[in-house]
Amino acid sequence: MPDYSLSYFYVFVFFGTGAVFVAALLTASGLVQPKKKTAEKLRTYESGEEPVGSAWGRYPTHFYIFALLFVVFDVEVIFLFPWAVLFRTFGWYGLVEMGIFIFILVAGLFYAWRKGALTWY
Amino acid sequence: MTIHDLLAVLPEAIVTLVAIVVLVIDAGVGERRARPWLPWVTIVGLAIALASQSWAPAGGTFFGGFVVVDDFSRFFRLLFIVLAAFTVLVAPPYLRREEVSAGEFYATVLFSTIGAMTIALATDLITLFVGIELMSIPVYVLAGLQRRDRYANEASLKYFLLGAFSTAILLYGFAWLFGISGSTDLAKIAAAVRTAGLGSPAVVVALALVTTGLGFKAAVVPFHQWTPDAYEGAPTPSTAFMSVAPKAAAFAAILRVMATALGPIQLDWALVFAILAVITMTTGNIVALVQTNVKRMLAYSSIAHTGYILAAVAATAAGASAGAAVLFYVFAYGIMNLGAFACLELLDLEGTRGATLDELNGLWSRHAAGATAFTIFLVNLTGIPPTVGFLAKFLVFQPVIDAGFTWLAVAIALNAAAAAFYYLRVVVHMFMYDAEAAAPKVEPARVLSWSLGIASIATIVLGILPDPIYSFAVRAAGPILTK
Amino acid sequence: MTLVPLPAFIAVSATLFFIGVAGVLVRRNAVVILMSVELMLNATNLAFVAFSRRLAVAGERGSVFVVFVFVVAAAEVAVGLAIILAAYRNRPTVDVDQLDEMKG
Numbered sequence: 001m002p003d004y005s006l007s008y009f010y011v012f013v014f015f016g017t018g019a020v021f022v023a024a025l026l027t028a029s030g031l032v033q034p035k036k037k038t039a040e041k042l043r044t045y046e047s048g049e050e051p052v053g054s055a056w057g058r059y060p061t062h063f064y065i066f067a068l069l070f071v072v073f074d075v076e077v078i079f080l081f082p083w084a085v086l087f088r089t090f091g092w093y094g095l096v097e098m099g100i101f102i103f104i105l106v107a108g109l110f111y112a113w114r115k116g117a118l119t120w121y
Numbered sequence: 122m123t124i125h126d127l128l129a130v131l132p133e134a135i136v137t138l139v140a141i142v143v144l145v146i147d148a149g150v151g152e153r154r155a156r157p158w159l160p161w162v163t164i165v166g167l168a169i170a171l172a173s174q175s176w177a178p179a180g181g182t183f184f185g186g187f188v189v190v191d192d193f194s195r196f197f198r199l200l201f202i203v204l205a206a207f208t209v210l211v212a213p214p215y216l217r218r219e220e221v222s223a224g225e226f227y228a229t230v231l232f233s234t235i236g237a238m239t240i241a242l243a244t245d246l247i248t249l250f251v252g253i254e255l256m257s258i259p260v261y262v263l264a265g266l267q268r269r270d271r272y273a274n275e276a277s278l279k280y281f282l283l284g285a286f287s288t289a290i291l292l293y294g295f296a297w298l299f300g301i302s303g304s305t306d307l308a309k310i311a312a313a314v315r316t317a318g319l320g321s322p323a324v325v326v327a328l329a330l331v332t333t334g335l336g337f338k339a340a341v342v343p344f345h346q347w348t349p350d351a352y353e354g355a356p357t358p359s360t361a362f363m364s365v366a367p368k369a370a371a372f373a374a375i376l377r378v379m380a381t382a383l384g385p386i387q388l389d390w391a392l393v394f395a396i397l398a399v400i401t402m403t404t405g406n407i408v409a410l411v412q413t414n415v416k417r418m419l420a421y422s423s424i425a426h427t428g429y430i431l432a433a434v435a436a437t438a439a440g441a442s443a444g445a446a447v448l449f450y451v452f453a454y455g456i457m458n459l460g461a462f463a464c465l466e467l468l469d470l471e472g473t474r475g476a477t478l479d480e481l482n483g484l485w486s487r488h489a490a491g492a493t494a495f496t497i498f499l500v501n502l503t504g505i506p507p508t509v510g511f512l513a514k515f516l517v518f519q520p521v522i523d524a525g526f527t528w529l530a531v532a533i534a535l536n537a538a539a540a541a542f543y544y545l546r547v548v549v550h551m552f553m554y555d556a557e558a559a560a561p562k563v564e565p566a567r568v569l570s571w572s573l574g575i576a577s578i579a580t581i582v583l584g585i586l587p588d589p590i591y592s593f594a595v596r597a598a599g600p601i602l603t604k
Numbered sequence: 605m606t607l608v609p610l611p612a613f614i615a616v617s618a619t620l621f622f623i624g625v626a627g628v629l630v631r632r633n634a635v636v637i638l639m640s641v642e643l644m645l646n647a648t649n650l651a652f653v654a655f656s657r658r659l660a661v662a663g664e665r666g667s668v669f670v671v672f673v674f675v676v677a678a679a680e681v682a683v684g685l686a687i688i689l690a691a692y693r694n695r696p697t698v699d700v701d702q703l704d705e706m707k708g
């Protein structure tokens with residue numbers, strides 16, 4: 001067995017032990033515990049809050065436009081990272097290129113703002 | 122990296138700037154006030170972009186080998202700028218009538234154009250991938266620009282899902298090409314493919330994935346199912362653009378990838394492409410025969426034209442003449458197909474619904490110029506001399522025969538003859554039948570009519586004097602197909 | 605300690621890719637199809653990174669490619685969800701088989 005699969009083997013042993021441990025404890029406590037079901041006890045546990053509606057409820061879709069804008073602008077930052085790391089190597093040329101990149105992003109943000117995508121209804 | 126790199130992509134940079142300016146004007150000034158002059162901002166910007174090539178460095182590779190400027194990329198720059206300008210010229214009446222956001226339309230067309238131009242510049246898989254996506258994603262938006270129209274929703278959703286699927290397949294093929302060669306540079310991939318040969322399973326996997334992915338983009342049968350729905354449901358100006366620019370861009374990508382990176386195994390994929398070409402043109406033409414909706418008929422006809430172009434791609438063993446045939450066909454197809462769809466914009470139909478044959482009855486008596494232009498474009502698509510459409514088909518024959526595919530040449534001839542039936546049926550409806558009482562209103566748009574007139578005359582002039590474009594196509598095919 | 609061999613990565617990547625393909629072909633919910641496509645893209649990313657790190661001849665461009673795939677995938681998802689939402693507003697279904705206004 002090569003080295004690397006041995007390390008996976010340890011992980012699986014750990015995983016298996018954990019699963020057996022949890023199963024054994026839950027079974028044991030299930031066997032010995034008293035069972036008195038009331039409506040209050042069977043209700044979904046939401047950290048002490050009264051549960052409202054079903055868990056399959058829908059979210060209002062005007063969240064999505066913020067989420068999408070966030071995703072797009074958030075992911076674009078990935079290009080800033082290598083530039084920041086190699087800032088000195090790229091010098092002025094890199095700065096100008098990043099300036100162009102940011103300018104395009106800002107134009108997009110300006111458009112989203114003017115078209116009312118950033119307004120909360 | 123120097124300022125030379127930025128100057129080399131000056132036309133692309135200018136088109137980007139124009140797209141941003143259009144968006145900012147649209148958002149800043151307000152849709153209603155900006156609407157009348159946004160098309161002119163776009164057209165002037167595109168003209169400057171085309172002219173700016175003279176200030177750019179003569180040619181060579183830039184950005185550390187990511188971008189190459191040669192006659193091939195210049196040819197496609199010219200083609201894409203012409204197509205974008207034509208689209209923008211004919212779109213305004215439709216956009217106003219259907220209350221489609223004009224700024225978004227022009228900006229999206231420009232963004233897609235930048236992507237298409239980037240594909241032609243690509244000498245590296247990364248550039249190629251970014252170009253393909255920058256070309257495709259705006260087109261999905263264009264298809265669904267009429268947000269309240271159910272047909273447009275369906276068109277853009279289908280186009281998007283299949284487009285994203287095909288991109289993923291293509292990209293996985295790129296990953297395998299990278300695995301074969303350890304490089305994303307097309308020339309280095311070619312060297313590795315030459316060493317490995319078709320005996321290597323990795324090369325077969327990469328070839329299959331890349332062919333499938335690019336086949337989807339170009340609407341090659343059996344990867345064409347999205348085409349009719351996407352073309353029919355999209356707003357007509359969007360259909361006009363997306364039936365030509367993405368197809369031309371797909372063939373730019375096919376030439377770059379198949380002829381450069383996979384060029385060493387050309388003899389192996391050529392037969393597959395030849396068979397796909399026959400299936401594509403035959404399926405497109407047969408299904409087009411039974412359509413009564415002209416928009417849907419033109420969608421199937423565009424599939425048939427993909428088959429003709431694919432035949433020329435299959436013949437790349439014949440050398441630069443095959444490449445020139447592809448480029449010339451793509452150019453001619455771009456103008457004649459865009460023009461044909463643009464003619465439908467003359468008619469005031471509800472929503473995205475294309476005109477049925479009966480709705481075109483008697484168009485001659487109601488709008489003579491429009492009917493004439495439509496007839497000229499249809500004659501082009503049929504391939505009757507002295508039009509550029511005829512010449513494009515004619516130029517495909519010689520390389521196909523030179524490459525040893527005589528049966529393919531026969532298939533093209535038979536298909537072209539069969540296609541004449543459904544194209545000319547539209548002409549019969551326009552000229553021979555009387556208009557019905559409930560015939561759709563004809564748009565009295567002056568710029569639209571003039572553009573259609575000029576474009577239709579241009580197709581005839583190019584059919585008689587093809588030399589400027591044809592010699593350009595020959596020069597452009599050089600860097601791709603001289604080994 | 606030896607490293608995980610390259611074929612293992614490629615096997616995982618190929619498995620992910622085919623799960624994605626199967627998802628696109630079998631599922632009829634537009635959002636799930638989109639998720640399957642994302643799975644295919646991530647399979648690609650895995651293959652690129654594995655090739656880039658392990659092949660003796662490979663350069664760093666494989667890893668650079670992954671960055672671009674990320675960004676483009678994000679843009680694609682943004683557009684795709686917007687399209688699905690626009691379609692849903694006009695007709696409350698995300699089942700692609702029920703979107704069948706056009707025939708022929």
